[in-house]
Amino acid sequence: MKILAALTFLLLACAVPTARFVAAGQVAPDLLAQADTVFQEMSELTGLPIKSPLKKQIISRPEVEKYLSETLHAEMTPWEIHIQEATLRAFGLVSPDFNLEKFLISFYTEQAAGFYDPHRKTMFIADWVEPDMQRLVLTHELTHALQDQNFDLEKFLKAVHQDDDASNARQAMVEGHATAAMIQQLIAPLKLEDMPSLEPLMATVIHQQYEEFPAFDRAPFFFRFQALFPYVEGMGFMQRGLQLGGWKRLNSLFNDPPRTTKEIFEPQAYFEKQPLPKISLTHPAPLAGITGLNFLAENTLGELGYYAVLGQLISEDEAKSVASGWLADRYLLYERPAAGPSAGVPQEAMPYTLVAQTRWSSPEVALTFFRDYRTILARKYPQLVPDQRSTTDLFVGAAATGQVIILRKGEQCLWAEGVPAAQAEDMLNWLNSR
Numbered sequence: 001m002k003i004l005a006a007l008t009f010l011l012l013a014c015a016v017p018t019a020r021f022v023a024a025g026q027v028a029p030d031l032l033a034q035a036d037t038v039f040q041e042m043s044e045l046t047g048l049p050i051k052s053p054l055k056k057q058i059i060s061r062p063e064v065e066k067y068l069s070e071t072l073h074a075e076m077t078p079w080e081i082h083i084q085e086a087t088l089r090a091f092g093l094v095s096p097d098f099n100l101e102k103f104l105i106s107f108y109t110e111q112a113a114g115f116y117d118p119h120r121k122t123m124f125i126a127d128w129v130e131p132d133m134q135r136l137v138l139t140h141e142l143t144h145a146l147q148d149q150n151f152d153l154e155k156f157l158k159a160v161h162q163d164d165d166a167s168n169a170r171q172a173m174v175e176g177h178a179t180a181a182m183i184q185q186l187i188a189p190l191k192l193e194d195m196p197s198l199e200p201l202m203a204t205v206i207h208q209q210y211e212e213f214p215a216f217d218r219a220p221f222f223f224r225f226q227a228l229f230p231y232v233e234g235m236g237f238m239q240r241g242l243q244l245g246g247w248k249r250l251n252s253l254f255n256d257p258p259r260t261t262k263e264i265f266e267p268q269a270y271f272e273k274q275p276l277p278k279i280s281l282t283h284p285a286p287l288a289g290i291t292g293l294n295f296l297a298e299n300t301l302g303e304l305g306y307y308a309v310l311g312q313l314i315s316e317d318e319a320k321s322v323a324s325g326w327l328a329d330r331y332l333l334y335e336r337p338a339a340g341p342s343a344g345v346p347q348e349a350m351p352y353t354l355v356a357q358t359r360w361s362s363p364e365v366a367l368t369f370f371r372d373y374r375t376i377l378a379r380k381y382p383q384l385v386p387d388q389r390s391t392t393d394l395f396v397g398a399a400a401t402g403q404v405i406i407l408r409k410g411e412q413c414l415w416a417e418g419v420p421a422a423q424a425e426d427m428l429n430w431l432n433s434r
Contacts (some may be wrong), residue, residue, distance in 0.1 A: 032056055036125055038138040039145065045249045046181055048146040056123040059114075059423075064126070068108050068158035072101060074119075083297050083333075090333055090352040090417075091309060092380040093337020098227040105213045107223065113137050113430045116144040116330060118153035139185045143178040151254040160259075165302025167224065168229070169258040176264070177250060180242065183235065202232055221312035229304055233264050240267035261304035281330035281357050284416070286426035293353060296333045302326070306358075306369075313376045322372060325365035331356040336418075352401070353418035361409050367393070373415065377404055382392065382416075395429060405430055 035056050039230045053217060059067070077082070081100055088094040114126040114137045123145055129137060139307035147153055153174065156339045160166035182204075184192045192198075216224060237258075242249045263270035279300075301309070307323035338353040360366040374395050378384055381399035389396045391406045399417075403424035 006158050010352060016267075023330035026112065031058070031125060034135065035125060035138055035142065038135060039142045041185065042181055043137055043146055045185060046143060046146060046177075046245070046405050047251060048143075048150050049148040050146070052121075054142070055121055056125060058127050060127050064124075065105065067124070068105055068419065071117075072104060077143065083196055083220050086335055086352060087299075087333055088222075088298055090354045093220060093312060094174050103215075103219070103223075107219060116148070118142040118144070118148040121148070136182065137184065140178045140182040141188050143181040144174070147174060147177065147254070150174045150251075156257075158255065160192060163300055165261055165300040165304065165371060166259050168226075168302065168304050172230040172237065172264045174234075174258055174262065175230035175251060175252075176236070179231050179235040180238040180250070187373065191242075192239055193246070195239075197236060197239065199232055199236040199239075202235060222308040223297075223317070225308045225311055226304065229261075229264075233261075237264045237267045237270070240271065244271060261302045265307075266304055277359055279328045279330040279357050279359060280311065281332055282357070283332065284355055286419075286423040286430055287353065287355075290420060292337050293334050296335050296337070298330065298332050299329065299360040301329055304331075309376075310372060311340065312383040318372060322365065322368055325361040325369075327359045327361055328355065329358040334418075353416070355416045357412065357414045359410070363408075366408050366411050366413050370406065370413050373406055373413065377406065377417070382401055396424075403427070404433060409434070 004404070008210075023116040033079065036054060038056050044050075048215075085094075085098060085100045088098065089096060091208040111132070113129050114124060116123050123138075124142060124234070126133070128136070142424040144153065147156075148263040157167070157170055157174065160170065180192060183198065187195070208256065216227070238250055239381055241253060245252075258264060258270045260269075260276060262276065268274070269276070281298065283295070303323050306318045306326050306329070309319075311319035334353040336353065336356075358366075358369065360369060370393065377397070381397075381401070381404065382397045384397045384404060387398070389397035395404070397404045397405045398421070403421055404417050405424065405428050406413065407428075409432075412434070414434055416427050416431060419427045
């Protein structure tokens with residue numbers, strides 16, 4: 001889901017996860033000069049040349065909230081926000097009355113500690129961060145400025161905007177690169193490539209830090225995991241790249257970035273150029289011509305998406321066990337006119353039809369996912385009534401939204417939710433034909 005990847009600049013504005021904040025205070029007189037010094041230091045560390053002077057501006061917390069709101073509206077139209085909300089609801093990740101715009105502004109405002117904006121080509125320096133942490137924030141964000149001057153971050157991050165998984169992979173690369181630079185500056189003269197994997201330690205520290213933020217702590221697991229992924233897993237990916245060729249190798253990744261989040265989770269998949277399959281999901285013939293059924297979106301969740309879905313709706317232990325077996329997926333989302341949550345419509349009656357196809361590393365992993373998703377369906381649709389045709393590899397049931405079908409075929413799992421009863425048999429046949 002492009003809940004995070006679509007918000008390019010909001011993500012770049014997200015705080016350096018290790019920074020602790022204090023109440024608004026006096027900005028050090030030499031803060032702007034310090035930014036220039038750090039900019040030069042990070043250029044020398046990463047090997048990315050400075051191509052133009054650094055634009056910088058001091059910003060207050062109220063100004064950050066205003067900036068994030070403006071950026072959200074610049075990055076996403078109301079219709080795009082509607083699609084993202086619908087996708088979250090259709091997968092059962094949020095309540096029917098969930099307001100994505102309000103949530104995101106609150107979620108990121110409380111964490112912002114200064115940020116580089118690649119659209120305005122400006123480093124915004126927060127006026128409330130304690131001086132000891134300003135340098136740490138600047139090492140991370142000014143690495144973004146160097147990335148932008150050398151690779152055009154706006155163009156880089158939007159290049160695959162039709163593929164959520166590829167967008168998330170690129171965003172993890174951008175944040176991982178900046179986080180690796182920040183940590184290298186922090187631990188010098190030790191070299192990051194000579195250290196054991198720092199992912200476990202970093203994940204623990206970040207989780208402890210974020211517990212101080214109420215909006216983050218209250219957020220669904222899906223958001224929390226996707227927010228941390230670019231920093232933790234992205235840094236691990238970059239640490240592996242450092243071991244294979246230093247900063248020159250890392251910088252070359254911007255010209256040949258990973259295409260899936262699986263390659264971020266498992267760096268060897270990228271660096272060894274392991275091939276991954278692709279799924280092309282055509283619009284099901286049984287859904288054609290249904291009155292009022294409107295197509296909303298087609299996309300890919302990827303390993304990151306399914307980890308977050310399983311982690312929230314089953315358990316994180318199950319996500320760790322199953323999601324690594326992801327190889328490919330595609331989903332289609334449709335919407336039907338309905339009264340909507342404001343009229344008290346329960347979640348199981350939300351007006352969505354979801355069709356998905358996934359491929360896993362083995363029939364055994366596919367079967368495990370089949371069982372997990374069948375459990376998820378039972379939780380999403382409390383009124384779900386099983387059909388007598390259901391077997392160990394097939395589940396057919398009736399819910400308030402219509403028929404629900406999920407089947408396993410070897411290494412694949414395919415399903416459809418919210419199918420009108422009159423089209424259920426044809427939809428089952430269509431899924432079987434895939």
